[in-house]
Amino acid sequence: MQSKVAALTMVREDLFFLRAWLRHYGEVLGRENCYIVNHGRGEAVADLAAGCNIIGIPGDPHRNFDMKRWRLLNNLVMGLRSYYDHVVVGDVDELVVVDPASGKSLLEYLWDAPLRRVLTPLGLEVIHRIDIEPEAVGARILGPRRHVRLAPHYSKPCVVSVGTKIARGGHFTQHGKLHAPDDLYLFHLKFCDFPEYVGAMNRRNAVTEEIGAGVKETAIGRHWFAEARGEDRAVFKGFAALETVEGFDMAPYRQHMRDTFGPRGDTGFYEFDRPDYGLQFKLPERFSGLF
Template sequence: MKAAAITMVHKDYWALRQWYRHYSGALGAENLFVVAHGPDPVVQEICPAASVITIPRDRLQGFDHWRGRLLNGIQRGLLEIYDWVIRTDADELICVDPQLWSSLPKMLAAQEASAIFALGVNVFAPDEASGSPLYQGVFSGHYSKAWAVRQPHDLRRHGVQVRPRRLAEFPYCMPHGVYLAHLKFANRQAATEMADIRTEVAGAEGSGTPGKAWKQAHQEMAAQYAALADLPLSPWEKAEAAAWDALQSPVRDEGISVLRSKSLRFDSRVHLPDWFPPRGD
């Protein structure tokens, strides 16, 4: 069984280091493919043994649509060579519970479905006020995304797009013990630096620049940490089981023929197990 991983990135260096370290350890760096949005020698420095594809950064108009088509095209091409293709953002890591799966490739090899979802976890940096070294997490339906395919299905709107006649019966596969760790807020310094970049990009002149969420990136970061502090702390096992169960009735969007997870919000936080990424700086 042979698997590849692809991502697209612009300057998110801390997250990209995590992505490269994680997937090169799981799959081998020679099986990693990074699309650099704009010339950036730092990307190759961070990912020295990966294949880096540089594309121009001269058009943001319609970004989400053409980005999706581009990555779906690369994904389909890689499936001519690989059994599975993993696709996540640079700040998203797929991790597995070592008590259930000995490795990510072995988990993939055990799956019969042609597309896989993972239970999403928003990861937050340790609480500086308490002095605890433990990362915190909040389970997320929004980030319970489709992340790997072994057949040429397009990924769209955090789900998998299939032919309309197959949508009703297409299997929603979210294996136990498989998680999508979303690292946007897992490092406070990196989150602040990326908020600066998003604010700058959103404030640029011309059409097609990102909207309100990017213009208010610092406010969003502050709001996320404030909301986290207000959530009660639950044991990992209890909160994980409740979140997994709640997501087992997916959305089958007939308008765009996409199967996706419900965008549920969960009302507790957890301390992450010690095997959960990230690992240092």
């Protein structure tokens, strides 16, 4: 029987994150159900993603990069929904994970999930505590990295089984009901490894420099610009100052999402409050080795 779940992303040169994406979704869903937009038709991306469905597109930098990217991803999601029950869509450094305590893989979890809705996992940012964790992650990220920062900005409505429009950046949809399952997480990997962060930021800064326009003149995330970067090592040293919460009870934060969910002005999209909690947690051992 064919999988009822597909995963979709877009990538350009971010091979470290692509390897993690492929380990996770390729192993859980099968590479034949993974769809990768190869921005710039990079040979290394195509080689790594062998066995996946690869869509090559031109890679010329453009000041409306994010707008164009999400227009493409939106339409691909809607098309794939004709063949799959659920489509998981997001950036290559974002992985949707089911709590191992559920006893299910992501495929098994979504196989049993109701249709005609959008699922919003709780966002957790994997952080490299350079003061106490090793520099290298090895074959798997979780294990060498066990610390996460609560990140409502990455609680994204990214598992789609209904016709809806996703906003640029993937943070909002036009689906008017929030479904935030207790066992579902989105792990954001941007800060999971200090050397890889430096390399990724150098690549992004080079793109925006080539475009030659500022934040206000582009549809590109502010974090791509050198002026918003800060000093890299200071950013990572700052993680140690985040308040550490004992245990791993995420129920209050999901409940806040539910309590504050509503229309995003008159845009047609829906949102919930996304406070800056300034909190970190240590992942339970059961998450180690997931990706």
